[in-house]
Amino acid sequence: MSTDYKFEGWCGLDKNAVGNMKWQEFQPKPFNESDDVDVQISHCGMCGSDLHTLRSGWGETPYPCVVGHEIIGKAVKVGKDVKHVKQGDRVGVGAQASSCLKPDCEMCADGLENHCPNIVNTFAGYYPDGSISYGGYANYNRTPSHFVFKIPEKLSSADAAPMLCAGITVYSPLKREGCGPGKKVGIIGLGGLGHFGVLFAKALGADKVVVISRSSTKKGDAEKMGADGFIATEEDKDWSSGEHANSLDLIVSTVSSPKMPLTDYLGLLRFQGTFIQVGAPEDHLPGFSAFSLIPKRCKIGGSLIGPPHEIEEMLQLAADKNVKPWINERPMKEANQVTLDFEAGKPRYRFVLAN
Template identity: 60%
Template sequence: MSTDYKFQGWLGLDPESVKGKMVWQEYEPKPFDDNDVDIKITHCGICGSDIHTLRSGWGASDYPVCVGHEIVGHAVRVGSKVKGIKVGDRVGVGAQSGSCLNQHGDCEACADGLEQHCPKNVGTYNSRWPDGSKAYGGYADYWRGSAEFVLKIPDAIPSDEAAPMLCGGITAFSPLTQHGAGPGKKVGIVGIGGLGHFGIMGAKALGCDKIVAISRTSGKKDDALKMGATDFIATDESDSWAADHAGSLDLIVSTVSSPKMPLPQYLQLLKLNGVFVQVGAPEDIVPGFNMFALIAKRVTITGSMIGSPKEIQQMLDLFAEKGVHTWNNNVPMTEANKAVVDMVDGKARYRYVLVNEKHLK
């Protein structure tokens, strides 16, 4: 069955594409099957992962690549075996589009509802489907992929605000719920950027007693407090910040990707049995630390990656209930190259969202 629409989008052809050199081209999506959904894209968030991929920062990318994995739009084609989604529904997809569940597998991760850790994870872009066809992302007019990872967007959340929640939002929110954030807990969020602002608002929505925003300078202090932070630490503005706040936090979620992060000092902030969760993904090696930082207080260092479809839906429902709003700047899809350059330059406050204006009519 052919369609009356074409799959075309902004393609990165080489690492220079991150410098505003993506090209708008047509491409061939995966063959449609009975478990697939086609989405007419209205909005797509710009994620830091897009930047790393465009410039091959995490390793050689599979060019040509169409990035974008914070996709919202309307279902325009639904496979015969798809349940719970119909043509016309407002839906979205995040950073993952497939797992061994799509391949009749049953790995330990998928069996435990942790599909994001499946060894056969299919990324929404810069990845390959089981048949070898390429996965293309959301800087585009349409997206095609497995319905297993397509979610309905709650009516209370506008599409432009929902899009960044599908990767940035869940990346910061999932470790909070994994490690018991809620009433009685004191949480620190390192990095007040696209991920960090979701971490602050997510901790507030969960009812944490104390939410400490941690940044190099106090330039974003006012914003952090408006988002829901109760305290603020500017690490470059005090020589004693770690000692002054030692043993004050149950949980730290680090969203930064700098290899120069002061990890030993971050660990000093944790209480007995405290947990440090890294979600930012640096391209370089992070610094070492003294093992007594772990031994003395039974501190745990761990990581977290996006979230399962179930977790994303739970987050969306909570954000809808609590009135959580993304701090986003909308940019026409036609200006994607400029937006990517601005993202690299750190101008986002706090997420850029591409708006496919011709699909809003």
């Protein structure tokens, strides 16, 4: 089945690609006539992962590389065995393009495809045939159907796009760790990830949501999003040992600095509290004392995006609860400038590129 369209996008060509991508044609994976879906892209959110990859911050990137894994668009070509998506549907693709899906894979068999050791990322990943995955700073995307999702009618495309990485990255640990009535939750960092943490913690019914940030500059925004409390760590005296100590059941950390006061963050946890790290730095996290965990039987863990069934669940919750992210929509043609603006910390709180 041939196509009458070309795949073109913003290609990073070397480690200096942030702000210097080139619009050019690229060759996607061969179309699997049974299973693949081609998406004509209308929107793509911008994620910190995009910039890390463009500059080879997490390891050597296979250039040329088209980043972007918060993709929304129209299905224009659908494999013959695909049942849940049809041509013309509005669909989305998140940060994962493939996994092995084998019955003897512990992760895939348990519905945790996002932890499959053979995961293929939506961009800069290698499919089993050796072809490379290309992301959403483009006009078209090609992805296996298992990782292509229909978008609920109540969600706008611009709002849905950043949910497919930023949203699910915080929704998954919140849901898994029991966020809901009776729980008090802390969100560290109010950025693209953190603001979704507030929105989804409230949508899940948490009794209290506290934002933890270095300064109080975003306190007003946090309150507008529904936050019940705010801690400014560089302004509030004794913030970790005063009234906030031992007060939170769950903390989700979206920041990724080697200088973050991790021991003090852990001091905010209640007995049997949980700290989940989702922010991913290019260097190491700081050390912490074992006694931050042992006396209160606390635990510290990590989380990686979410499996397809959780993404679908999250999208439906967002539609049902009218979850409205704070986004800045920018033209796809301005992608180079937008990456520079992203790195300068200008989004409030997620950039979305629109074709």
